[in-house]
Amino acid sequence: MHDCSHTCFIIPASVLRKLAEHADAPERKLLLDQAERTAFIRGQRAATGLAAPGLLVAAGEKRRTVYDANHATKLPGKLVRGETDAASRDAAVNQAFDGAGITYDFYEQVLKRNSIDGAGMRIDSSVHYDKNYNNAFWNGRQMVYGDGDGKFFSGFTSAIDVIGHELTHGVTQNIVPGGGLVYEGQSGALNESISDVFGSIVKQWHLKQTVQQADWLIGAGIMLPAVGKALRSMASPGDTAVTWSGDDQPGTMAGYVQDGDVHTNSGIPNHAFYLAAMKLGGNSWDQAGPIWYQALSLLHANATFADAAAATVKAAAMLYGAASTEAAAVQGAWQTVGVA
Amino acid sequence: MRLSLRCVGGFTGPAGAQTRSVDTAQLPGAEAQQLEALVTQLDTPRMPATLLKPRPQSSDFAYTLTVDDGAAPQSIKFHLDAGTPALRELVTCLEKYPLV
Numbered sequence: 402m403h404d405c406s407h408t409c410f411i412i413p414a415s416v417l418r419k420l421a422e423h424a425d426a427p428e429r430k431l432l433l434d435q436a437e438r439t440a441f442i443r444g445q446r447a448a449t450g451l452a453a454p455g456l457l458v459a460a461g462e463k464r465r466t467v468y469d470a471n472h473a474t475k476l477p478g479k480l481v482r483g484e485t486d487a488a489s490r491d492a493a494v495n496q497a498f499d500g501a502g503i504t505y506d507f508y509e510q511v512l513k514r515n516s517i518d519g520a521g522m523r524i525d526s527s528v529h530y531d532k533n534y535n536n537a538f539w540n541g542r543q544m545v546y547g548d549g550d551g552k553f554f555s556g557f558t559s560a561i562d563v564i565g566h567e568l569t570h571g572v573t574q575n576i577v578p579g580g581g582l583v584y585e586g587q588s589g590a591l592n593e594s595i596s597d598v599f600g601s602i603v604k605q606w607h608l609k610q611t612v613q614q615a616d617w618l619i620g621a622g623i624m625l626p627a628v629g630k631a632l633r634s635m636a637s638p639g640d641t642a643v644t645w646s647g648d649d650q651p652g653t654m655a656g657y658v659q660d661g662d663v664h665t666n667s668g669i670p671n672h673a674f675y676l677a678a679m680k681l682g683g684n685s686w687d688q689a690g691p692i693w694y695q696a697l698s699l700l701h702a703n704a705t706f707a708d709a710a711a712a713t714v715k716a717a718a719m720l721y722g723a724a725s726t727e728a729a730a731v732q733g734a735w736q737t738v739g740v741a
Numbered sequence: 742m743r744l745s746l747r748c749v750g751g752f753t754g755p756a757g758a759q760t761r762s763v764d765t766a767q768l769p770g771a772e773a774q775q776l777e778a779l780v781t782q783l784d785t786p787r788m789p790a791t792l793l794k795p796r797p798q799s800s801d802f803a804y805t806l807t808v809d810d811g812a813a814p815q816s817i818k819f820h821l822d823a824g825t826p827a828l829r830e831l832v833t834c835l836e837k838y839p840l841v
Contacts (some may be wrong), residue, residue, distance in 0.1 A: 474836050516819065533840045535759065538751035541800040550840070563752055570799040584797040592799055593754075620752070631806030632756060647756055702796065 409616070430553040463509075463516075464523040465501045467494045470530040470545070477527045493558045497526040497546060502565030506563070507603045508572070511686050512694050517571035524568070528558060537563050539570040553628050560623050561607055566600030572697075579702035587705045587714060589663035594670035601635060602690045612678045612685050618643065619671075638668030654706075654739030669738050670709055676734035677713075681727060688727055692717045710735035742766070742777060743809045746835045750802035761838045776834060780808055782827035785815040792819035793829070804832060 403448050429492050463484065470478035488495050501524045508514040516522045525543035534547025537557035544567055549556045557563050571585035573595050574581035582592040597619050605615045620632035629645025637643055637648035650668025651657055686711070695716035700708060713735070717728040735741035745762040749755055765773040785808050794801055797820055806828065807816045821829060 531836075531840075535757035536751040536753050538802075539800060541798065554753070557752065567752060574798060580796075581798055584799050585800060589799075591795075594794075596799075632753065645756075662755050664756070 462503060462521060464521075465498055465505070466523065466525050467498050467501075467523065468527040469494065470527045472529050472532045472548075474531050476530075476540070476545065477525060477536055478529075478537065481484040491528070493548070493556065494544065495563070496558035497528050498546065500558065500561050501526055501544065501568065503561055503607050504565045504568045504603050507606050507686070511606065512691065514572070517568055518575045520682050521714040522571075537567055538569040540570075541574070544568065545653070549623070551625075553624055553625065555625055557623055560620055562597075562600035562604040562621075563598075563623060565603030566596040566619070571598040572599070576697040577700045577702065577704075578698065582700065582704060583702050584663060586663075586703075587666065588703050590661075590666035591670055591704055591706065591709050593663045593667035594674070595631065595693070597635060597667060597671050598674045598693055599690070602685045605684070605688045611683060612681075612689075615685070617675055633664075633668065633671070635671040638672050652738065669740065670706060673710070673734045673738045673740065676737050677731045680730040680733065688721075689731075692720060692727065692731060695720060706735075706740045710741040712739070742780065742811075743807075743830070744776060744780070744835060745807040745809075746832065747781065747805040748802050748809075749805075750799075760841050761835050762841050763838050776831070779827050779831045779834065783808070783817075783825070783831075785810075788815055788817050790817060791819060792823045792825070794820045794823045806831065 465482075465484050466480060467482040467489075468476075468478035469481045470476060477619060481491065481680050482489050482498055489498075490552055505516060505524060508516070517524065526546065527543060528546045528548075530545045530547050533550035533552045535550055537544070537546045538547075544564070546557045547554075570592070573592055576713060582588040582595075584592055601615070601617060604610075605612075608615075616631075617636035618631035618634055621630060623632065624630070624645060629641075629648075633648065633650055634640055634643050638652035639648050639656070641648050649658070649665050650671075651666065652668055652672040657669065674689060674693060677692075678685045681688045692713055693716075696709065696712035699712035699715055704712070710732075713731050717725065717731045721727040732741060742765045743762065744765070745760060748759045751757065763776070765776050768776070793803075797803075801820045801822065803818060803820065804824075805816055806819045807814050809815075817828070819828060821832060824832070
C-alpha cells in the first residue's frame with residue numbers, strides 16, 4: 402500500500418475506520434493510525450493550550466528539558482538539564498528526565514506516537530515546585546512536580562507511573578476530538594482513568610512485567626510507608642489494605658459516587674481495563690493497551706462510561722474483529738463493572 | 742479576617758489537597774491592607790457560590806476560597822480561568838504563604 406500519511410488527512414476519520422474494518426491486518430493498522438491522526442487534527446482545532454512555538458521538534462526526535470522551580474511557583478524555573486546534557490547531581494532532575502524519556506519511548510515504540518501531541522512536542526518538566534507540595538500535574542504545556550511535604554508524600558518523580566499518568570493527560574487532550582475529555586463527571590473520571598491506564602502500562606512496559614506480574618498500583622512509593630503503599634489500585638479499587646486509608650474508589654457501578662471527584666469514580670473504568678487485560682493475558686501493552694489507545698479517537702469531550710465501553714469494544718473489533726476473543730474480553734470487563 | 746484557600750487537582754486529587762490560611766490581623770499592615778482590599782472587590786455578600794469553567798481540563802485546579810470576617814463565613818469554588826481579576830490576584834497573593 403502506498404504511503405498516504407499526509408494526503409489522507411482529507412478523508413474523514415469515520416471513513417478511514419470503516420475502510421479498516423475490511424482491510425487485512427497491516428493495512429488496518431495503517432488506516433487506523435491515519436484515522437487517529439485525522440481525529441487529532443480536529444482535536445487540535447478545538448483544543449486550548451496548544452503547543453507553543455518552539456515546543457515542536459523534528460518527527461521522531463526525543464527532546465526533553467528539565468527546570469528547577471527552586472521551591473517557588475513561577476514556571477518553568479531555571480533550566481538544569483537538556484536532552485544532550487550529562488546527568489545532574491539532583492536525583493529529582495534525573496528522575497523527571499528519565500521518566501519523560503521512558504514515557505516518550507513507550508508511546509513511540511509501542512503505539513507509534515510521536516510525543517505527547519503526536520507531532521514531536523518537546524517534553525518540559527519542572528521539579529521542586531513550591532514548598533511541601535503534595536502533587537504532580539500537567540498544566541497543558543509541561544509537567545510539574547512537587548517534593549511532597551515529608552509527612553504524607555515523599556515526592557513524585559521516583560514513580561514512573563506518575564510521570565506516565567500526567568503526560569498521558571497531554572495525549573488525551575490531543576487525541577480525543579473536541580480538545581480532550583471535560584474534567585468533571587464521568588468524562589473527567591474517564592480522563593483520570595486513561596491516565597492511570599497508560600501510567601500503569603508504561604510502568605509494566607519499563608519493568609517488562611506481564612499482567613500477572615504487575616502490581617496494578619498507582620503511585621506506589623510516593624507516600625510515606627506509615628501513610629500507605631499507593632494512592633490507587635486498579636486490581637482492587639478502594640482496598641485500603643493495599644493502598645491507603647483514604648482510598649474511596651469504587652470498582653463497579655454499584656459503588657458509583659454521584660457528583661464524586663474524578664479521582665474517585667475513575668476506579669470503575671480502571672477496573673474494567675484491569676479485567677480486560679487479565680482476561681487477555683500476556684503483556685498489557687500488546688493488546689489491551691492498543692485497544693484503549695485506539696478507542697481515544699472514538700470518544701468525545703463529554704463521553705460517559707457507557708461511551709467508553711462502546712468505544713473500546715469497537716476499537717477491539719476494528720483491531721481484531723467483531724467476533725474476536727479480544728472484543729469479547731473487553732465487553733465482558735465492562736459488563737463485570739456494571740457499565741455495559 | 743481569616744482567608745483560606747484550598748486547591749484540588751493534579752495527580753493526587755483530594756488526597757493531596759493544598760490549603761493555605763492567613764489571618765490578616767497577624768500580617769504586617771501593608772500585606773493585610775492589600776488582601777482586605779482584594780476581598781472588598783469580591784463583594785462577598787453578593788459573591789456567587791461557584792465560578793467554574795464550562796469545559797474544565799485536567800490542568801484546571803478547583804480552588805475554594807473561604808472568607809471569615811467573624812460573621813458568617815463565605816466561600817466560593819472556582820477555576821482560575823473563570824475567576825474575577827480580584828480572585829486571581831488573591832490566589833497569587835495567598836500562594837506566597839506556606840501550606841498548612
